[in-house]
Amino acid sequence: MHTVVETDVLIVGSGPAGASAALALSTYGVRNMVVTRYASLADTPRAHITNQRTMEVLRDLGVEREVIARATPQHLMGNTTFCTSLAGEELGRVRSWGNDPLVQAAHELASPTRMCDMPQHLMEPVLVNAAIARGTDFRFSTLYKSFVQDDSGVTVTVEDRLRGDEYTIRARYLIGADGGRSQVAEDAGLPMGGRMGVAGSVNIVFDADLSKYTAHRPSTLYWVLAPGATVGGIGAGLVRCVRPWNEWLIVWGYDVTAGAPDLTEEYALSVVRQLVGDDEIPVTIKSSSAWTVNEMYAETYSAGRVFCVGDAVHRHPPSNGLGSNTSVQDSYNLAWKLKLVLDGQASPRLLDTYTAERAPVGRQVVTRANQSIAETAPIFEALDGLSPQTPEQLWANIAARKDATEAAAKQRAALREAIAFKVYEFNAHGVDLNQRYTSTAIVPDGTPEPASARDPELHHQPTSRPGAKVPHAWITSGTRTLSTLDTVGNGRFTLLTGIGGEAWLRAAEGRPLDIATVVVGPGQEYEDPYGDWAALSEISDAGALLVRPDGYVAFRHADAAEDAERLLTDALRRILGHG
Numbered sequence: 001m002h003t004v005v006e007t008d009v010l011i012v013g014s015g016p017a018g019a020s021a022a023l024a025l026s027t028y029g030v031r032n033m034v035v036t037r038y039a040s041l042a043d044t045p046r047a048h049i050t051n052q053r054t055m056e057v058l059r060d061l062g063v064e065r066e067v068i069a070r071a072t073p074q075h076l077m078g079n080t081t082f083c084t085s086l087a088g089e090e091l092g093r094v095r096s097w098g099n100d101p102l103v104q105a106a107h108e109l110a111s112p113t114r115m116c117d118m119p120q121h122l123m124e125p126v127l128v129n130a131a132i133a134r135g136t137d138f139r140f141s142t143l144y145k146s147f148v149q150d151d152s153g154v155t156v157t158v159e160d161r162l163r164g165d166e167y168t169i170r171a172r173y174l175i176g177a178d179g180g181r182s183q184v185a186e187d188a189g190l191p192m193g194g195r196m197g198v199a200g201s202v203n204i205v206f207d208a209d210l211s212k213y214t215a216h217r218p219s220t221l222y223w224v225l226a227p228g229a230t231v232g233g234i235g236a237g238l239v240r241c242v243r244p245w246n247e248w249l250i251v252w253g254y255d256v257t258a259g260a261p262d263l264t265e266e267y268a269l270s271v272v273r274q275l276v277g278d279d280e281i282p283v284t285i286k287s288s289s290a291w292t293v294n295e296m297y298a299e300t301y302s303a304g305r306v307f308c309v310g311d312a313v314h315r316h317p318p319s320n321g322l323g324s325n326t327s328v329q330d331s332y333n334l335a336w337k338l339k340l341v342l343d344g345q346a347s348p349r350l351l352d353t354y355t356a357e358r359a360p361v362g363r364q365v366v367t368r369a370n371q372s373i374a375e376t377a378p379i380f381e382a383l384d385g386l387s388p389q390t391p392e393q394l395w396a397n398i399a400a401r402k403d404a405t406e407a408a409a410k411q412r413a414a415l416r417e418a419i420a421f422k423v424y425e426f427n428a429h430g431v432d433l434n435q436r437y438t439s440t441a442i443v444p445d446g447t448p449e450p451a452s453a454r455d456p457e458l459h460h461q462p463t464s465r466p467g468a469k470v471p472h473a474w475i476t477s478g479t480r481t482l483s484t485l486d487t488v489g490n491g492r493f494t495l496l497t498g499i500g501g502e503a504w505l506r507a508a509e510g511r512p513l514d515i516a517t518v519v520v521g522p523g524q525e526y527e528d529p530y531g532d533w534a535a536l537s538e539i540s541d542a543g544a545l546l547v548r549p550d551g552y553v554a555f556r557h558a559d560a561a562e563d564a565e566r567l568l569t570d571a572l573r574r575i576l577g578h579g
């Protein structure tokens, strides 16, 4: 029997991108359905670094606490270690993921949230459970096959893998969240730049109690410089903590031109033994899989009523931990736009801003992640370990750094410098938080982007300039302390003003579009006892910020305005695509 099922938004894929799209849409009250090919969610740890921006998104979507409860906390993430094996010699460390005291302060100032390590097989159930609880129609073992679209919707053919038959789903919009081999992106003809298969890597998931080598230098990542570590892979051998200190994932490279190795248990065990360096420790291999390092991004993220999110449109190595973060943030950008268009409150033109805003981010992320692999080479160079050499030569070069010679002193300095430079992979706070949007859903206020006094990849620079996310400041409401970020979101636009901003409040009220209003100042609903908001808002008390449901400033007016009504109407017309 051929059935036709209907929904408003059909999502293909239940990874971080698809699961968060479903969660956001259900939270906003949009009817949606997820189809996913397997009978279960991710069964391996995969992506894990969860940055502050993603945690802000999860906070708005109401699952931040659950993620914190299951994740490895930030303070156990941060001693990225370079060594010859876990049991072998240590070459140096980088304080990572906000654990350098100065960076930690920057993290605290930037956001009400904290980074954490949340492996994908733990993250997906949190997102999916919450999405289903809020209304998502979820279908496991359902394979996307093809789509056709017309003026009013998309008809998608899927295969029920349990029954073995096909049926069609009619949706107003289709989201392709089907990962790095996206069939939806291919069927939509999304133009891709870059290249696939740059290098070969193997993931080996295993159980072993490695606390004796890790608990005293707690970290998410232990990098191993050993013979063979520069072949393929992601810069060096990697022992990654999945759960402290018993569950692990090793990433080890292979020569992509020679093809992936035969992933027998014996092979996996030999890699684990080499990187751990202690044959006495009992090891249980759980799984092995081969994958390739990619450097690819879509130029356009949509075609008509079809939108792609996550790895479907940006494919890159795990360096900098940007994979699932960028995927979640894509979906968060798209979901509120779909809601407003489906509700008839915005023109479908609003949906064009999805590519305009997210494609530049995707491209930057792909470039950064691949550059981080290249930036590991100087560590090997400092040990003269890049040129072909026997294992004995590599060990001799590593040992040579201990000599009391000028050459050895130079080698030590070069090694320290090369390891310290890895902050661009392990502490790139600016990469995580400085994403700026330029599109018709942002109304420029004529001011230039504030010049960066510091390296914009490493340092977050808050601004309320339209196109930036609203700055975080701790404010109060009665006895409650909350972030300015807590006053926005929830699927609504928010207008923030202060004492003297009555004209803005009047302008925001009584519109068909639901706009929340927030007044910060002495004697108001919200107060600014530390003066943080006054320092960061970049508007006077009587000025206004209009913040989108995704926390981005869409419109800013520095001062009071007699014609606030007209200014806000014009801004909303542009933002909602009615202009």
Ligand code: FDA
Residues within 6 Å of the ligand: 012, 013, 014, 015, 016, 017, 018, 019, 035, 036, 037, 038, 044, 045, 046, 047, 048, 049, 120, 142, 143, 144, 145, 177, 178, 179, 180, 183, 203, 289, 291, 309, 310, 311, 312, 317, 318, 319, 321, 322, 323, 324, 327
């Ligand atoms: P993701 O690939 O997670 O999800 C795609 C979804 O689509 C899946 O649910 C899949 O079943 C479904 N699907 C695909 N085709 C379909 C079809 N035709 N019909 C129905 N459903 C379909 N990152 C990192 O930072 N560190 C790491 O160590 C790793 N390791 C790693 C290992 C492995 C094996 C993989 C596959 C990936 C990683 N990654 C990683 C990358 C990371 O997992 C990735 O960046 C994010 O999962 C991207 O999330 P998406 O939701 O976009 O895709």
